[in-house]
Amino acid sequence: MTNSGFILSNSIEAYVRQGISREEARYAAHRQLGRMEQIKEECRDMRRINVGFNGKAELARGQVATDAYFSTLGLPPAAGRLFTEEDDKARQQVAVLSYPFWQRCLGGDPSILDRTITLKQAPFTLIGLTLPSDDRGEEPVRVIL
Numbered sequence: 001m002t003n004s005g006f007i008l009s010n011s012i013e014a015y016v017r018q019g020i021s022r023e024e025a026r027y028a029a030h031r032q033l034g035r036m037e038q039i040k041e042e043c044r045d046m047r048r049i050n051v052g053f054n055g056k057a058e059l060a061r062g063q064v065a066t067d068a069y070f071s072t073l074g075l076p077p078a079a080g081r082l083f084t085e086e087d088d089k090a091r092q093q094v095a096v097l098s099y100p101f102w103q104r105c106l107g108g109d110p111s112i113l114d115r116t117i118t119l120k121q122a123p124f125t126l127i128g129l130t131l132p133s134d135d136r137g138e139e140p141v142r143v144i145l
Contacts, residue, residue, distance in 0.1 A: 007074075008033050051097075051105070052118035058105045062119070070096075080113045080128030087127075095124040099132040 008029050015025030049062040067083040075082075078099050087094050095117065097106075106112055116123045 049120050050118070051101075053106060053112065053115075056105075057118075058101075060101060060105075075131065077128040078131045079110065080126070082128050093122065093124045094127045095119055096128045096130060097126060098130045102129050 011029035011032055012022070012025045015028050016022055020028065048059055051058050051060045065083065067085045067088045070077075070082040077096070080096075082096060083094065086092075097117075102108060102112070112126055113128070115126055117126050118124070
């Protein structure tokens, strides 16, 4: 079963448990999956950006995402937290780094969470780290803002 099929099946069952008929549950789950695919496409805004911390800079692949990105994909943080609706509403300058980037370029320093890093020459608060591996087969994104 594909990832989308798995998500669709789980969503249908969740709606049925809430008392919705199976037909209505299927329709609602397809709508939800369609929104998820749209969100994923919107989040594919990838580009190379400079990441700076403690006087050092590293070029990394970046991605813009909303609070729905991680929750829609069901991905928890490896450390810290991920984006929230409040971050989006307040247009907070927050970022999440990939675990491998954090290990390689920042020495795996746990004290960096909640500290300021520079992205595209602007200050961002580092709020979290992604999981160590990404099994979706895509080139790893190193910075998510």
